[in-house]
Amino acid sequence: MVKVLMKGNEVIGEAAIQADCYYFFGYPITPQSELVAYMAKRLPEVGGVFLQAESEISAINMVYGAASAGVRVMTSSSSPGFSLKQEGISYLAGAELPAVIVNVGRGGPGLGNIQPAQSDYFQVTKGGGHGDYYTPVLAPSSLQEIAELTQEGFRIADQYRTPVIILGDGMLGQMMEPVDFDAVEKVDQVFAKEWATTGTKGDGGPKTITSLDLNDVLLEERNHRLQAKYQEIRDKEVKVICHYEEEADWFVVAYGTVGRIVQSAVEKAREEGVNVGLIRPVSLWPFPHETISGFSETSSHILVVEMSAGQMVEDVRLAVEGKAPVSFYGRNGGVIPSVGEILEQIMKIDAGVTVR
Structure with a gap:
């Protein structure tokens, strides 16, 4: 057992890479900027793709594109920047695209400050964008748990075709603790993604991914399918420690x-x-x-x-x-x-x- 002393933001990045996430699109904002910096350094070392977008809005839409291609992808931000991602998160939910989104929360409202806070709870648990949707939300309390829940986040995202939020705060992002990555159960990409837009590879031909249904009956059917999925998540994915x-x-x-x-x-x-x-x-x-x-x-x-x-x-x-x-x-x-x-x-x- 080898433990590595790391900062929380860096643990998130390393845990994502160990979960076979090789695509990251983000934008720096305190107190999660170290995660962006870590991915900028590490992803080229493992053959991945890092891109600092021109804004949080651009970053979340790049996530939409990468998720559509069937790869594991992540973005991160902190409270004001996370607010800017809400339209894109709604699109991801509507198009049923898997992705992991990290929010290292800070004090608000408005620009607030860079100190830790938990005042984004409503935003992440009630569907912060438009429409009837939910996102699974995982809240670690230690850096070891960050590593574990990051793996779990990618598993849930792939299994249910949904964006998943890892909710931390400035204290978790900035603190340092020893982490044993060998003790974290690895979650491989075992869920088939026949729906992915990979061009005309294979026998399926070209595919289209969208959250748009101009036919109200078809859109209602999509919503019914989403609600059935959310009920399955409620039945199977509750996590609580007593x-x-x-x-x-x-x-x-x-x-x-x-x-x-x-x-x-x-x-x-x-x-x-x-x-x-x-x-x-x-x-x-x-x-x-x-x-x-x-x-x-x-x-x-x-x-x-x-x-x-x-x-x-x-x-x-x-x-x-x-x-x-x-x-x-x-x-x-x-x-x-x-x-x-x-x-x-x-x-x-x-x-x-x-x-x-």
Whole structure:
């Protein structure tokens, strides 16, 4: 086992290459610019193609073109730049094209700042562009998990012919941790892509890929097919990690960077005799509704912690369905909640003090 000390943005790039992604189109924006720089250096070394587009909009449309040819392809950005990609992501979803899109989130709204935030949750989980579509969203909490979920992202993209989003934040992108790439299960390109536009190769003849259906009946049929696919993803691709679920009286729910901070707070609280557990959604869409709903039936309380003004908390409340009180604690604008302040919230709730 050999571990390599790397920055989070670089881990994403190396994990993508090890997933046989040799095509990357991007545009620099802090705090994910190191990913663009890493791919600019590494892809020529492995015979891949790197292109810095003139804008985020150009980059996502280049992804559309490469995905249409059947290759594994990636792009990345940070919050304001990710917003510019939304029309292209909608096109990818409508045309049923596989791709992995990375968002290393930062504080907003507007230009905001370059500090970490989780205020893009609504955008990535509710279909940030136009039309009825969803994108699977994976939220790692460590650099080792980044490597694992990047592989998983390409598997989901290929299997379901859909764009997949890896959602991190400025802290994950900039921090350094040792990563064992040998421990990551490699996901080969095993899904046939007869639909790819490879010219007249083979017996299939030329093909057309588009999200345009001027016939309303045909477009409705396309939407029905998409919704059936999204239901299959809901049924098969929910990912959630729970701690102390067998013994906890109540739970804290958090994802990504905040999930690992909350885990430290939960462990400290348990040392103080508080019987609390942690639910960490790894797939933000599909969201682990059933898991949270099940635990809420026997929980005395649910606390949601986010680096936002409160976004995932809405999905938690929908899952709980009033079966337990739900509280929220958030920091936003790029402020990272500390273990101490989360622990304070946990102790207040356990003592019966009302928190919002």
